[in-house]
Amino acid sequence: MSPLLAIEDLSVSFTGGGVLNRLINPFPLPAFNVIDSVTLSMLPRETLGLVGESGSGKTTLARTILGLVRAAAGRIAFEGRDIRTQADFRAMRRRSAMMFQDPVASLSPRLRIGMLLTEPQVIQGVLIPDRRAAARALLALVGLPASFVDRFPHELSGGQARRVGVARALAMKPHLLLADEPTAGLDVSVQGDVLNLIGELKRELGFAAMIVTHNLAMIRHVSDRLAIMYLGRLVETGPTQDVFSSPMHPYTATLIQSEPIPDPRRRSQNPAVSGEIPSVFRRPSGCEFHTRCPIAQERCRAEPPAYRQISAGRMVRCHFPLETGGQEPRNQPKGKLP
Amino acid sequence: MSSVADASLSMPDRQRFPLLRALLADPFTCVALFLVIGFLITAVFAPWLAPYSPVKIDVLHKLQPPSLGHWFGTDHLGRDLLSRVIYGARTALTIAMVSVAIAGTIGLLLGLIAGYGPRWLDAILVLTFDSLNSLPMIMFALAIITVLGAGTGTLIIVIAATSFPSYARLIRAQTLALKNSDYILAERLLDASAARIIFIHLLPNVVGPLIILLSMDIPVVIMVEAGLSFLGLGVRPPTPSWGSILYDGYTSIRSAPFMVIFGGLPLVLATLGFTFLGEGLRDYLDPRLQLRRPA
Amino acid sequence: MTGALAAHDLSVRYETQHGAVHALRHVDIEAHPGEVIGIVGESGCGKSTLVTAMANLLPPNARIDGCISWNGVDLAKLDAHRQRLLRGDEIALVSQDPMTAFNPVLTIGDQLVDFQHHRRDLGRAQKRARIAAMLGRVGISDAERRMRSYPHELSGGMRQRVAIAAALLTDPGLLIADEPTTALDVTMEAQIIHLLRELRREYNGIIIVVSHHLGVIAELCDRVYVMYAGEVVEGGEVDAIFHDARHPYTQALLACDPARFHERLDRLPTIPGSLPNLTQPPSGCVYAPRCDRAFAPCNTIAPPLVKLSASHIARCHAVTTP
Numbered sequence: 001m002s003p004l005l006a007i008e009d010l011s012v013s014f015t016g017g018g019v020l021n022r023l024i025n026p027f028p029l030p031a032f033n034v035i036d037s038v039t040l041s042m043l044p045r046e047t048l049g050l051v052g053e054s055g056s057g058k059t060t061l062a063r064t065i066l067g068l069v070r071a072a073a074g075r076i077a078f079e080g081r082d083i084r085t086q087a088d089f090r091a092m093r094r095r096s097a098m099m100f101q102d103p104v105a106s107l108s109p110r111l112r113i114g115m116l117l118t119e120p121q122v123i124q125g126v127l128i129p130d131r132r133a134a135a136r137a138l139l140a141l142v143g144l145p146a147s148f149v150d151r152f153p154h155e156l157s158g159g160q161a162r163r164v165g166v167a168r169a170l171a172m173k174p175h176l177l178l179a180d181e182p183t184a185g186l187d188v189s190v191q192g193d194v195l196n197l198i199g200e201l202k203r204e205l206g207f208a209a210m211i212v213t214h215n216l217a218m219i220r221h222v223s224d225r226l227a228i229m230y231l232g233r234l235v236e237t238g239p240t241q242d243v244f245s246s247p248m249h250p251y252t253a254t255l256i257q258s259e260p261i262p263d264p265r266r267r268s269q270n271p272a273v274s275g276e277i278p279s280v281f282r283r284p285s286g287c288e289f290h291t292r293c294p295i296a297q298e299r300c301r302a303e304p305p306a307y308r309q310i311s312a313g314r315m316v317r318c319h320f321p322l323e324t325g326g327q328e329p330r331n332q333p334k335g336k337l338p
Numbered sequence: 339m340s341s342v343a344d345a346s347l348s349m350p351d352r353q354r355f356p357l358l359r360a361l362l363a364d365p366f367t368c369v370a371l372f373l374v375i376g377f378l379i380t381a382v383f384a385p386w387l388a389p390y391s392p393v394k395i396d397v398l399h400k401l402q403p404p405s406l407g408h409w410f411g412t413d414h415l416g417r418d419l420l421s422r423v424i425y426g427a428r429t430a431l432t433i434a435m436v437s438v439a440i441a442g443t444i445g446l447l448l449g450l451i452a453g454y455g456p457r458w459l460d461a462i463l464v465l466t467f468d469s470l471n472s473l474p475m476i477m478f479a480l481a482i483i484t485v486l487g488a489g490t491g492t493l494i495i496v497i498a499a500t501s502f503p504s505y506a507r508l509i510r511a512q513t514l515a516l517k518n519s520d521y522i523l524a525e526r527l528l529d530a531s532a533a534r535i536i537f538i539h540l541l542p543n544v545v546g547p548l549i550i551l552l553s554m555d556i557p558v559v560i561m562v563e564a565g566l567s568f569l570g571l572g573v574r575p576p577t578p579s580w581g582s583i584l585y586d587g588y589t590s591i592r593s594a595p596f597m598v599i600f601g602g603l604p605l606v607l608a609t610l611g612f613t614f615l616g617e618g619l620r621d622y623l624d625p626r627l628q629l630r631r632p633a
Numbered sequence: 634m635t636g637a638l639a640a641h642d643l644s645v646r647y648e649t650q651h652g653a654v655h656a657l658r659h660v661d662i663e664a665h666p667g668e669v670i671g672i673v674g675e676s677g678c679g680k681s682t683l684v685t686a687m688a689n690l691l692p693p694n695a696r697i698d699g700c701i702s703w704n705g706v707d708l709a710k711l712d713a714h715r716q717r718l719l720r721g722d723e724i725a726l727v728s729q730d731p732m733t734a735f736n737p738v739l740t741i742g743d744q745l746v747d748f749q750h751h752r753r754d755l756g757r758a759q760k761r762a763r764i765a766a767m768l769g770r771v772g773i774s775d776a777e778r779r780m781r782s783y784p785h786e787l788s789g790g791m792r793q794r795v796a797i798a799a800a801l802l803t804d805p806g807l808l809i810a811d812e813p814t815t816a817l818d819v820t821m822e823a824q825i826i827h828l829l830r831e832l833r834r835e836y837n838g839i840i841i842v843v844s845h846h847l848g849v850i851a852e853l854c855d856r857v858y859v860m861y862a863g864e865v866v867e868g869g870e871v872d873a874i875f876h877d878a879r880h881p882y883t884q885a886l887l888a889c890d891p892a893r894f895h896e897r898l899d900r901l902p903t904i905p906g907s908l909p910n911l912t913q914p915p916s917g918c919v920y921a922p923r924c925d926r927a928f929a930p931c932n933t934i935a936p937p938l939v940k941l942s943a944s945h946i947a948r949c950h951a952v953t954t955p
Binding site: 053054187188189190191192193195196199214216217218220221240241244254255257258259260261262263264265267268270271272273274276277292 | 676788789790791818821824845846847848849851852854871872875887889891892894895900904
């Protein structure tokens with residue numbers, strides 16, 4: 001199957017000020033990469049979990065894919081076609097959609113929900129005979145009552161606004177949905193609701209979804225494949241089940257072990273990792289994780305590891321990847337929970 | 339999925355006329371609202387309310403103190419002062435509202451363009467705003483009046499030209515703050531045109547503070563108009579203006595002190611009315627003060 | 634009432650334009666020195682109101698019924714001055730975002746000196762020495778340098794460590810940690826959990842951890858109170874709550890947490906329905922409209938607090954006969 005989305009060596013760099021500043025300022029800040037040579041692809045109908053902590057560049061990556069942030073280098077291809085110009089991005093955005101992290105803030109505050117839901121069609125020039133009816137149909141799709149067409153965004157709860165976000169994203173029947181932290185700020189009992197809704201609609205409408213998150217407990221139930229980011233680089237990708245059962249990159253293992261388990265009988269002993277996440281301004285030499293890595297060696301400080309394939313579908317950026325099955329993550333179920 | 343439907347039941351009923359209710363709740367704003375409405379009615383219905391023509395000269399009855407025939411007395415040319423004050427309200431409010439509306443519209447549009455447009459355009463516009471702002475108002479007014487001659491139109495041009503930069507700066511700052519907000523990014527992802535983003539999504543969200551500023555500037559403009567008219571640089575005689583009534587009263591303050599009082603009183607009341615109304619509006623609309631308002 | 638801290642039949646309502654919001658109703662909790670108490674619940678359950686009431690920081694439109702006693706003294710009956718003293722000396726709060734707890738224009742060191750203003754017996758140098766020692770205790774290695782930095786120069790995890798150090802400086806009898814790890818990344822969260830667990834070995838006051846995160850509660854607490862819609866619906870030893878939950882809400886809440894399942898689920902479990910309107914709390918059980926085990930009395934009669942064991946309580950008609 002040919003990939004829906006293919007990214008090759010994508011980099012995004014922030015420079016120290018504008019052109020003028022660089023000409024005048026005798027001490028310009030060096031440019032630094034917030035996204036550094038990311039290579040990633042997605043198949044149609046696939047769910048990819050893009051996982052990382054704050055500062056890992058996961059949101060920037062999602063925004064770069066849709067052209068909201070300009071890439072410094074690399075290549076993006078969508079449905080087999082290279083995306084180079086703004087016109088290409090526009091054509092791609094017509095077949096994709098994004099859900100923002102803050103559902104209320106991503107809805108224009110002075111417009112009613114009915115207007116907001118049908119706006120994508122109006123902008124794309126799709127003729128809709130009855131805007132209210134179209135809005136009601138979209139509300140029904142995401143399980144909200146029709147009376148919501150006259151509501152304002154600030155009158156919705158977090159879960160409801162999230163549903164409106166889903167409806168708005170799916171109004172144009174996209175082939176790719178990028179969801180940035182779709183469960184941030186939601187209670188666990190509502191979080192499942194939103195994810196189930198996305199899952200159902202995915203089966204029905206057949207789009208691919210990239211879910212950007214730091215929530216490991218949630219993503220393992222939702223995604224087919226995981227991509228783990230650290231300081232703007234991908235450190236590991238692979239099928240979700242495999243990554244959880246046998247992480248290869250020490251950072252992935254760390255993340256999985258750090259997640260608190262809701263079971264007082266299996267409390268963690270020592271924190272899996274010490275130290276702080278470094279800043280992209282001062283990216284560590286060699287492997288960027290060596291400052292916190294429990295198994296770092298001399299080579300890791302000097303030489304950046306290559307992003308290489310270990311087995312079918314599993315890529316890792318590490319000189320000394322953990323043995324498959326050798327590491328026994330604490331979160332591995334010993335017995336089935338009730 | 340039924341979960342979401344139930345929550346709607348707990349929504350409080352939306353009150354009708356929330357703005358009016360909020361304004362009437364504060365005694366100062368309430369009084370201010372009645373003053374402003376009173377002045378508006380006076381200005382609109384001046385021909386019906388004024389007992390005499392404001393320009394009819396009757397030198398035989400000049401400088402008469404208040405009487406039943408002339409409630410406010412007559413001025414040094416024997417014109418009925420009450421009629422002149424009533425028509426003066428028309429002059430003051432017309433000039434204030436027209437010039438503030440023109441300045442507000444220009445400021446709104448240029449501010450939105452500067453805030454949302456490309457950076458080079460922003461730089462040029464900000465430079466323009468700053469240079470206009472740095473001109474001393476009176477000097478600028480004198481220069482324009484020298485070129486165009488004194489009169490209502492000139493006055494409006496002077497006031498609009500000197501006040502729009504501050505409105506534009508306010509709108510630009512608001513727009514810049516919202517430019518990278520999630521909902522504007524979301525609109526950009528939908529490929530909404532710049533015009534659509536500016537007029538449908540940015541404008542309604544930046545206009546609130548501008549309306550407050552405009553309403554608080556109306557009394558300032560009324561004062562400026564009166565001041566320039568007092569100096570003989572505003573509306574041309576015989577058009578009645580509170581400023582020129584004050585000037586006429588000032589020249590004969592010993593023989594007819596009532597002229598200064600009746601010329602000055604409406605000025606004070608109008609200024610207070612618009613200022614307090616502006617503050618009431620600000621309290622209602624300013625999100626930073628919304629804690630004081632019931633949810 | 635035996636604990637050092639106890640709330641007895643505590644109710645809090647907020648007077649608003651749209652009527653009174655009954656944010657907390659008939660809450661009974663107690664805590665003893667050396668214990669780590671967890672308060673868990675979803676948004677709107679009243680956990681923040683409960684801890685603000687205990688810290689005596691409720692807004693002016695709040696009306697309190699019942700009592701909160703601290704070493705036998707009823708907090709509500711104290712005058713303003715004594716309340717303030719108690720807050721400064723005995724009760725310390727660590728909030729979700731420590732950035733807001735610090736003044737951005739003062740250095741960490743200066744602020745921590747100010748936090749000790751009750752200690753008139755100590756000089757400035759002694760206070761700084763105490764700070765350095767305390768920062769060391771919360772795992773900040775270069776304490777002297779950190780004392781000279783400003784709050785924005787610290788990372789989120791570091792700020793939370795400093796906030797904990799600040800809270801412990803006054804040697805409080807009660808340390809309230811309100812969502813202490815919610816704003817942090819998972820690797821930092823693990824470190825803060827570890828730190829709090831280390832600290833309690835030497836600390837013999839009460840620690841109250843408020844969180845919506847079941848994992849954090851399970852990692853840290855000895856006893857747990859589960860709250861729903863302003864009521865404590867279940868309370869007990871952490872093991873009883875996580876392995877022998879009796880209240881249907883506790884069971885549903887545990888069942889919703891995706892972290893409890895390692896096999897991929899096609900549908901994540903949820904709790905259907907929504908919170909009741911707290912301006913008119915239902916006369917029966919607050920959870921009855923969403924409860925799958927509700928029967929006739931649940932809708933009309935408020936369930937009693939059932940004592941299941943020495944420490945395990947649940948407020949439910951379905952568990953009346955254990």
